[in-house]
Every structure is written in structure tokens, then in C-alpha cells.
Amino acid sequence: MSGMRTRTRLSVVITAASLSACALRGPLPPGAPPAGPLPSGTAQPGSPTPEQPPPAAPERPAAPAPRQFHLGPAASALVTQAHTQAGGGDYGQAAATLERALRIEPDNPLLWIELGRVQLSGNNAAQADAMGHKALALATTDAGAQSAAWRLIADSLRSRGRNPEAAEADGRAGSLAPR
Amino acid sequence: MTRQFEGRRWTLPAQVFAAPLELYTGLALSPTQLEQELQRLHYRRAEQLDRPGTYRLQGARFDVALRPARFADETRNAALLSIVAGPQGLESLRDSAGLEVPVLRLEPLLIGSIFPIHGEDRIIVTPQEVPSLLPAALKAVEDRKFDSHHGVDPVGMLRALWVNVRARQIEQGASTLTQQLVRSYFLNSRQTLSRKVREAIMAVALDAHFTKADLMNAYINEIFLGQDGDRAIHGFGLASQFYFGKPLAELDLSEVALLVAVVRGPSYYDPRRHPERVRLRRDLVLKVMADQGIVTAREASAAAHQPLGVSGRPAGAYYPAYLDFVRRTLRRDYHDQDLTEAGLRIYTSLEPRAQEQAEQALEHELTRLDRLHKHAPAPLEGAVVVTSPQSGDVIAIVGGRNVGYDGFDRALDAHRSMGSLVKPFIYLTALESGHYNAATVVQDAPVDVKLVNGKHWRPENFTHQTYGPVPVVRALAESLNLATVSVGLDVGLPKVAQTLQRLGLPQPPAQVPAMLLGAVEATPLEAAQLFNGLANGGFRNPLRAVRALISTDGKPLKAFPLEVTQVASPEVVYQLDRMLVQVMDRGTGRSARALLPASLLVAGKSGTSSDYRDSWFAGFSGSHLVVVWVGYDDNEPTGLTGSAGALPVWAHVMAGLGTNSWEAPMPDNLAEVRIEYPTGLRVAPGCSDDIVAVAVPAEAVLPAKPGCSLPDNANPLTTILDRAQQWLRGLVH
Numbered sequence: 001m002s003g004m005r006t007r008t009r010l011s012v013v014i015t016a017a018s019l020s021a022c023a024l025r026g027p028l029p030p031g032a033p034p035a036g037p038l039p040s041g042t043a044q045p046g047s048p049t050p051e052q053p054p055p056a057a058p059e060r061p062a063a064p065a066p067r068q069f070h071l072g073p074a075a076s077a078l079v080t081q082a083h084t085q086a087g088g089g090d091y092g093q094a095a096a097t098l099e100r101a102l103r104i105e106p107d108n109p110l111l112w113i114e115l116g117r118v119q120l121s122g123n124n125a126a127q128a129d130a131m132g133h134k135a136l137a138l139a140t141t142d143a144g145a146q147s148a149a150w151r152l153i154a155d156s157l158r159s160r161g162r163n164p165e166a167a168e169a170d171g172r173a174g175s176l177a178p179r
Numbered sequence: 180m181t182r183q184f185e186g187r188r189w190t191l192p193a194q195v196f197a198a199p200l201e202l203y204t205g206l207a208l209s210p211t212q213l214e215q216e217l218q219r220l221h222y223r224r225a226e227q228l229d230r231p232g233t234y235r236l237q238g239a240r241f242d243v244a245l246r247p248a249r250f251a252d253e254t255r256n257a258a259l260l261s262i263v264a265g266p267q268g269l270e271s272l273r274d275s276a277g278l279e280v281p282v283l284r285l286e287p288l289l290i291g292s293i294f295p296i297h298g299e300d301r302i303i304v305t306p307q308e309v310p311s312l313l314p315a316a317l318k319a320v321e322d323r324k325f326d327s328h329h330g331v332d333p334v335g336m337l338r339a340l341w342v343n344v345r346a347r348q349i350e351q352g353a354s355t356l357t358q359q360l361v362r363s364y365f366l367n368s369r370q371t372l373s374r375k376v377r378e379a380i381m382a383v384a385l386d387a388h389f390t391k392a393d394l395m396n397a398y399i400n401e402i403f404l405g406q407d408g409d410r411a412i413h414g415f416g417l418a419s420q421f422y423f424g425k426p427l428a429e430l431d432l433s434e435v436a437l438l439v440a441v442v443r444g445p446s447y448y449d450p451r452r453h454p455e456r457v458r459l460r461r462d463l464v465l466k467v468m469a470d471q472g473i474v475t476a477r478e479a480s481a482a483a484h485q486p487l488g489v490s491g492r493p494a495g496a497y498y499p500a501y502l503d504f505v506r507r508t509l510r511r512d513y514h515d516q517d518l519t520e521a522g523l524r525i526y527t528s529l530e531p532r533a534q535e536q537a538e539q540a541l542e543h544e545l546t547r548l549d550r551l552h553k554h555a556p557a558p559l560e561g562a563v564v565v566t567s568p569q570s571g572d573v574i575a576i577v578g579g580r581n582v583g584y585d586g587f588d589r590a591l592d593a594h595r596s597m598g599s600l601v602k603p604f605i606y607l608t609a610l611e612s613g614h615y616n617a618a619t620v621v622q623d624a625p626v627d628v629k630l631v632n633g634k635h636w637r638p639e640n641f642t643h644q645t646y647g648p649v650p651v652v653r654a655l656a657e658s659l660n661l662a663t664v665s666v667g668l669d670v671g672l673p674k675v676a677q678t679l680q681r682l683g684l685p686q687p688p689a690q691v692p693a694m695l696l697g698a699v700e701a702t703p704l705e706a707a708q709l710f711n712g713l714a715n716g717g718f719r720n721p722l723r724a725v726r727a728l729i730s731t732d733g734k735p736l737k738a739f740p741l742e743v744t745q746v747a748s749p750e751v752v753y754q755l756d757r758m759l760v761q762v763m764d765r766g767t768g769r770s771a772r773a774l775l776p777a778s779l780l781v782a783g784k785s786g787t788s789s790d791y792r793d794s795w796f797a798g799f800s801g802s803h804l805v806v807v808w809v810g811y812d813d814n815e816p817t818g819l820t821g822s823a824g825a826l827p828v829w830a831h832v833m834a835g836l837g838t839n840s841w842e843a844p845m846p847d848n849l850a851e852v853r854i855e856y857p858t859g860l861r862v863a864p865g866c867s868d869d870i871v872a873v874a875v876p877a878e879a880v881l882p883a884k885p886g887c888s889l890p891d892n893a894n895p896l897t898t899i900l901d902r903a904q905q906w907l908r909g910l911v912h
Contacts, residue, residue, distance in 0.1 A: 074203035077281035092738055096252050096727070099570065099741050104201060104282070106569035106802065115741070130718070130743045137716050137749040140844040 067141040069110050075101040079114055091122035109135035109145045116152045120159065128156035147177035191522030191731065192300050195505055196287035197529040198574070198726075199250060202262065203282040204271055207837060210264040212532075213241060219531060220288055221425035221490075231257040232429045239263050239270075246426070248286030251526040251727035251735070255284075288531055289420060291502050293518045298409045302416035303522070306396050308428050312473065313415065314395050316439045319471040320464050322356040325395075330357045330386030331379045357382040360398045404438065405445045412445070422450060424490045432474060433482035436464040437489075450489045458487060500562075500578025501529050503588045504704070504724045512737065522731030527724050528572035533836055537563040537575045537805075538582045540831035545580055545809065548824060552817075559817065561809040561825075562589035563832060564707040568804045570741055571711065571720030576704070587812070590703045595793045595808060598697035598821065599658045599767075600706055600786035601679070603713060603755060605667045605695060606655055608678045610751045612670050617652040617758050617873035618852070618859045618881050623662035628692045636692050638664055641787070641820075650859025652758045652873050656766030658785060660696055667695035681746045683708035683719055697788055706797055707806040713756060713782075714799035716843055717747035750846045750876070756782050757874045759798070760841065765856065765871070767822045768798065771830035780840035781833060785821030792816050794824030801839040805832050850877045860884035 071079060078101040086094035098115045105111055116131030132153035139145035150173035157166035200216055202208075208216070217234055222243065225233040231246040241262045248255045259275040260283060272280040292300050318325045324332050332355050354362070361381045385394065405412035405421055412421050418438055419427040430438070440460040441448045450457045462483045469479035505527055509518060517523065545559045552559075558580065565575040578588035587593075609615040623646035628636040640646070640660045654662035667675055672690040679688055679699065688699040701709070704722065712719045720743050728737040759782035762768045767785040775781065783798020794809040794817060809824035810817055817824060845851065855862050856869040859881075864870070866887035875881065 072203075072205065074201070074205075074282035092735070092740070093252055095740050096738065099726075100201060100282075102741070103567070103570060103572075104203065106567070127742060130745055133745050134716075134718055134743050137718075137846070138844060140847055 069108055069139065069142050069145050071101075071108065071110060072105060075105045075108065075111060078104075079111070082114065082118065086118050086121060091118050094118045095122070107138055109139035109142070109149060112138065113145070113148050113152050116156070120152070120156055123159075125156040125159045128159075129153055132156060143176045147173045150176065191303060191520060192292040193518045193521070193523040193525050194289060194302065195291045195293065195502060195525045195527060197290045197527060197531050198572070199248075199284040199287040201282060201284055202260075202269060202272060204269055204279075207268040208264065209266060209268075210239065210241075213262065213264045213269070216285065216532070217241070217243065220285060221423070221429075223429075228259065230429065232425060239265060246286055248284070249524070249729075249733070250284060250287065251524075251729055251738075254733070255286075287526065290498055290527070290529055290531070293502070293506060293525075298411045299413050300410045300417055301400065301413040302420060303400050303414065304416035304427050306392065308416070308426065309396075309399055310428060310430055310435060312432060312435045312468075313399065313427075313430075313439070315471075315473045316435055316464060316468055317356060317395075317398070317442070319467050319473055320439055321359070321442065322354075323471075325356050326391055328355060328386075330382035330384070331355055354378075355382060356398050357386055357394055360394065360401055361385065363401050363403060364397075402442060403445055404441055405449065422489050431482070431485075432468075432478060433461065433465070433485040434488060436468065436482060437461045437487060439464050450487055454487055454489075461487070498529065498534055498576070498582070499586075500576045500582075500588045500590050501527070501534065501573075501724065503578065504573065504576055504591060507591070508723070508725050508739075509728070523736070524729040524731070525725060526727045526729070528567075528570075528574055528726060529724070530574040533565050533803075534575040534577075536835035537565055537577045537832050540828050540835065541577050541807075542580055542582075544828040544831060547827075548809070548819065555817075556815065557811060557813075559809055559824075560589060560812050561807065561828065562593060562703040563808075563828065564590050564703050564806045565832065565836070566707055566711055566714075566722055566804045567802060568711050568714035568799055569720075569802075571715075571722050571743075572726075573704075573707075573722050573724045574803075576724075589808065589812075592702065593808065593810075593812075594700040594702055595795075595810060595814075596697055596788035597699045597701050597706060598786035598788035598793055598795055599660075600701075600709075600784055600795050600797055600821075601675075601694070601697045601699050602655060602658060602663050603759060603784050604678045604682065604709065605663055605670070605675050606651060606758065607682075607713075607747060607751060607755050608670045608674045609651070609666050610754055611678075611747070612674075614669075615651055615666065616875040616879050617650065617754060618854045618861070618875060618879075619651050620648045620859045621651055621654055621662045621666055623647060623649050623654065623659045624665070626661050626664045626668075628668070630692070638693075638696055648858075650854060650856070652761055652854070652859075652871060653765075653856055655758050655784075656761040656764075658762075658767050664692065664695045668692065678747075679709065681719075682712040683746075697786060703806050703808045706795065706808075707804060710784075710797040710799065710806060711804055712746055713752055713759070714804045714841075715743075716749045717745060717752035718743040719746045720744070750849055753843060753846055753849060754874050754876075756841070756843065757872075759783055761871060761873075763798070767820075768796070768826060770822060771826055771833075774827065774830035775834050778840070779833075779838065780842065782841050783829070785826060787820040787822075790816045791818050791820065794819040795821045796825035796829040798829060798833070799841060800833065800836075801841045801843070803833065803836050803838045805829050805836075807832070845874060848877050849874045850879075852881060854881065855884055858884070860887075862887050 078097050082094040082097040085097060095115060095118050098111060098118060102111050112131045112135035116128040119131060120128035132149045135149040136146060139149055150169050154166045154169035154173060157169060222232055222234050225235055228235060228242055228244040231244050234241055234243040241264060243260045243262065245258045245260055247257045260280065261273045263270040272283060274280050324335060358378050361378050400414040400416065403411060403413055404418035412418055415438055416427050419425060419430055423430065423434055437450060437457065440457055441450065448457045448460055465479040465483050468474050469476045505525060541561050541563050545561055549555060549558050560579055562579065563577040564573065566573050576590045578590045625645060626638055630636055638660050645661060646659055649659065649662055672694060676688050676690050684701060684705060688694050691698065708722050711722060720741065723739050725739050727735060730736050760780065763771060763781050763783055768783045779800065781798055781800045783796060786795030792810055792814055797806045807825040807829045809819060809828065851872055851874050853862055853870050853872050854860060855867045856871045861881040861883040862870055866884060
């Protein structure tokens, strides 16, 4: 079942024109030029001859405008329900409820972090760690969500006694969103 | 004997349910699709919402009287729900008090059951779930003295004998309901006098031990009411699902009368095979009911004017290939007896709409392809697997063209050469080595490998041409064999084999050079597992059909929770996936474009094994992965490439899913660059007619095209308008 994202291509153009981050997230539509602003590259100061330009490193797209993830109403209601279930110690049910939310918003890093937290409570640190990394891969433009993902990873490492790695993960979390 | 009966030890086959449809505001479901989903669950459109299982339409608003439902994790009582469905999707959901409902599930569709080899299938009903008309009708037609006799009815037997002698054929059954129950439950059906005597004695004994209500309930759950291949339909609960696709409690007068008509001879009165014969008997049952004062003559006459109402396809027409996967999943942990006798409830990920799409697309396209190849020795076969990549849910499996046939399941059992489906994993290995990116120029030139047996391996391109220096993105998009072999030999066969296993190939591939061109066997389901990792950003999740297993009294027995394991870095997988998008745009997947919505971004790869024996296509959007295999069961050549055979099936399945574009976020340490497609040289817009955008590591240094000035600080607005214009041109083109 398709989710809530019924964005049309036209809206991609519009968002590109408004320099919103959304246009930077996805790949190009077929036959389209690259999305994202193209600032100057790292062209050498010494003027290259037009015939033989030097090899150039690719430009990074300008830092995308931060996109903050949030939960839609359906996912939000399910997260609330999962919190109640986890609060009662029923981690299996809480995980099942969060899976319902993830089927609605599979690309939302906040839900992967929620599920990772439940896994950690249920003593499944390896899954918590993997879900933290899954969240990280989805949260590229949201420093807050990235930070929360690193904290989850840190906690999962700590629960397995891997304290130096946990401290490093905590450090990353802190640099993204100071507590 | 009474003790055996007291235990009510009916074997209760496990019931298997599809994924429930989650309804929420914003769900992309049109009013027509919503109505189809309700009708799939046999909700009846009505003016009055007088009972669960009905709905009414008021403009764009659906008022639905929801049935009580049991899910894996909770039960829900009957409830009223108002859904406003607009063209863009669901606009609001409200309960009977008018309060907004954030999310709600329709009940899961019963898609089958796991019954034992000897084939008794049933759904047990309690007396509360039985419409009161049913026992009344059974008594009126089969056993008028049921409430007063002692298990046998000597007068009735004599009367039946007299009627039968006069008519010279069996017109009236001589057995009481209790005797029929005894016959069905304890005895085989051989007609002998001694058996008749034993049956009578046992019926009297049962009658002495049990209340009439108990016996009636036992009868309703026991009696044989139809045959579906190997599956014997027992009890009115299952018969109601089998013939009408809805719960027994929801049957109306004409439907109850039809089932009562079938009791007398489920084969002779098979409503699907002999509708006219059944109609006559149903109307006779209605007349008897009116004569006995159970219903009025008007009600009986109105019911007699109704059509039989039997569903075309037996309910739970069963998705044998999917159930096969369910059964195999559970056999690892459960004995057959647990599954066939213990009344388990199995909740699966099957999405009926996707399943039907996949079945229809396969049959439609194979029929078309068969017409093009008139001299073919046999009809083509095929298989389809559809997953939700992020959850690892398998939402549809088609095991062959004959979808109702519980036979050879190609999706699970056809081990076929992957052909070029293996190429993405070679390039994944190459990207991981750090020596390659999408713009790296590789040589598509003759290859000659001396094998250990002294022979030479000299592969060729599909076109029997060589293409010289080409960038990796083009080598993959156009599935160039020679370029790929040279990359694969460079990174090494053990590395490639290890990548395949890491992504989920269960058996280690033979490390021979031909592996690089797809001499690796995989089933369609295994291929789906491999590509699922690419669709899920480098995370592997075990593909699963079963979500949870619940005992007959509602206790959770086993869950198959979502699990992810990172098996490749998101950076590397993103770079590869961007190249697989180019397969669809410029390469071997481009003919799918015409069949897909213009705005839908997908990624994929074709596969053709040697001599055209296997035609594959595997590809994904943002929310679905579809793998298609087409070929002959005897492994004869089909003459079809992956693009000609499997791709059109794939495109039809994908187009019908209502799927989202692939739009994974680009990892921070990658950059998007434009290169010239034929040469791989870095270019600026306008400096080449053939530009492709690829993702490469941010620190990668790419040679630029001579004479092409790379973009400097352009006016951002001009750039954007320029790009928008180019993009629109691309769209029109």
C-alpha cells in the first residue's frame, strides 16, 4: 500500500526552485538535470587552458537545508500505543505496534529509533544497533534525528560493555545536537 | 465413545490470514479501491447499517459497520466507522461519536488453512455465531422430530422407506441429524446393514448423554458440505466462507437455505457445478421452511427470487505458492500436526491486491509472449515475488501460471541461472574496493581466461561487438559482459562470491569465471532476498511471510519480528542504486518506461542466462521490490532476453502496485556529478548531448571533458530555471 507520500514531480520542481531540502534527498527524475544547487567546484586558481582542464573534484551540493522529520498522525498514535505497551513490559507487542507504524512511514528515522529503543529494552542490543544505523542512513538532513540515532547506538554499545565505542558515539550525538 | 465425542476433538486446521489493510488519513486509496477492499472482505452495500459486514455510501463518505476482528495483537469489537474518500486518498476517519480515528485496521482476509493430507478443513463456530434460521431449517428438512426423538426416529424411518419405495428412488433421508453426525464422525460411509444398526445404537447413546443444543452445534461443525481438490469442506462455518466468502452469522435466508440444500449431497448439489439443480432444491427447502412456519410464505418467495449468490472463486481461493512459503517457514519450528490440528491462527504479510496484480500481470504477459512464439513446444512459465524492502515483508508470491494449482512452486523451487542479475553484485564489490566509481572507465574488450582444465573461456557481449572504454555506469546500464568480466576478475571471484553470500545467497556459488556472467543459481525468492538488500540501502532483512502465530485461545505463540542487519555500506549501495536507475532510463530496462507512470522513479536490472533459458528482471521503487522469472520448466531456450520476457511482467506488476518513487537520501560523503554517458568525462550542462548524473564519493577526482568549462558561481536562480527547463524537456521526451 502506498504511503502518504504522493508527491508529484511538479512539486519536486517547485521545491527545487524554493531551495528546499526535499529536492536534494532523492535522485533525479528520468532525463532530469541534477537537483541541488551547483556551486563552484574546487577549481584551481591558476587558470586552466580550455583544451586541457585539470581533473576536478566533484562539487558537494550546498549543505541541504535541514529537514526535520516528524511523525504523521497515524504513526504518532501507534507510537503512543507502543510506549504504553513497552511501559507495561510488553516489548513484543510494542515492537509489533511500531512495525505497523513503519509500514505506514518506512522512511522515517524516528520510527526506526523508536523500534531500536524497544529492542534495547528487550535486551536485543544488536538489533538496536542495526536500527540505529538504519535511522542514521535515513536522517541525512536532520541533525536532531541523527543525534538521537547516535545516542541509541551509544546505549546499545554500552549495554554490551563496549564503553570506548559508546563514548565515541555519544560524542557524535553531542556534536550534532548538544544536550 | 461418548468420551471421544465429549472432547470435541475435531482436527482444527490452522487458519491463515492476509495482512490487514491499515486505514488512515492520507492513505492513497481511491474511493473505488476502498470499495473493492470492502467487497473483498464481503462487506455488503446496504441502505441501513443493520448488522456488521455492511456499508453505505453517502456522497464521498463510506459508513461502514465493521465486523468484530481478531488480529495478531488485539481483538476489536464491531464498530461503526465513517470514511471520507477523496480522489487523492482518504480524507478523514471518524468513529460513531464523530471523533477522529488516527489509524484503524480492516479485519484480515482469511486466505486459507493448513489441513492434513486426508483433507478435512473446517472453521469451528459457536452457537452464538449460528443464525437461528439454520438449526430451524435443518430440523424442518432433515429431522422434524429432532427435539423429541431419542437419537433415532422409527416412524420417520418407516415413512422414508414408504416414500422411497413408492418413488423407486431415494427421495427422503431416513437418518436423524444425530445418526448423520455419528456416521460422519465415527464411521466410514459404507452402506451396510450392520453399519446401520451400529449407527442407530450409537445415536441413541449420544442422545442420552448430550443436550440437543450440543448435538446441533456438533452437527453444524461436523457435516461434510463440499470438496475443493484435496480439501474436504466440513461444517457450516467453512462452507459459508467457501461458498459465499463471509461469516456464517451474516447469511440471509436464501443463503442458509442453499447450504441446507447442499447437505443432502455436496457433490450432486454442488452449487458451482450444478446451479440449476441446487436452485430447485434451495427453493424446496424454502417452501418446507414456510410450510413449517419458520418463515412466512412471502419471505420464502422473496428469497426464492434471489440469485444463488455463490462467489465465483472459492473463498480463500488460496494462494498456494504463498501458503507453501508459510508452511515451510513454520515447519522449521512446528510439527505438521500442530499446524493441521491445533487450530492455530497464522498472520501473514500477504497483500491480496498486490497478489492479484502479480497473478494477472504474469498470466497476461505470458499469454501475449506465447502468441508471439507460436512454434514453442510448451507454454511459457514464470514466477513473481513482491516484497516491501524496508520491512522484509513478502507481500505476494506467484509460483506459476496456474495460480490455483498447488503444484510445482517456481518462486521457491526453481533454481535457475541468474544471468546478468549477478552484475550489480560485481559492481557492488568493485565500489567497495575503493578502486571504482560510476565514472571509472573500464575496458569492454575481448577476454580470454585460461581455465584450470586447460580450456579457454572467451565470453562475448550480447551483441557480439566490443565497446572499448566505457564508464562503469554504462557498462552496468547496458549489461556489457566483457567490461563486467574485466571488473569482476580485477576485484576477484572470491570477493564477488562473498558479496553474494553476504547479501543472502544461501549456497556458496562455484568460483569459476562464468560466475561473473551469471552461472549462479538462485530461486526467484533468493533473488528477491539479494535485491532486497539493494532496495533497503545495504540492510538485509530476512524475507518473511509470517508475522505471528496465535493459539486457538488467543495466546501469542511465536512472532517473526522485523530484523535488520547491515551488510553493505549505505554509501556504496546508494552509488550502485543510482546506476540501477540508469538501467531503467537508458539501459536494458528502458522499455518499461512506457508502462510506468512518468513520475515514478525505479531502479532495476535485467538478467538473461546463456542461450536465453532464463529471462529475469529484478527492480525496486521506494516501497516495493519485484522479481520476475520467465522460462520453461524443462530449461529449454525461450529466445527471450530479460528485457523481452520478464521486464513487461515486472512493469505491469510495478505499475499496478500504487508504489512510491525510489528517493533514498544521498549520504553526506557522496556528491552528485554530471558525466558524459559514453566517455565518463566530467561535464557541465550544455557541453554534451549525452549527460548522466551519478553519485560518487565526494573526494573522487574525475577527469573533465576538454573544452568544457565546469560550472562556476552561476546565478542560483538562472541555474534552477535552466534545470527546470531541462527537466521538463526530459519529461516531454
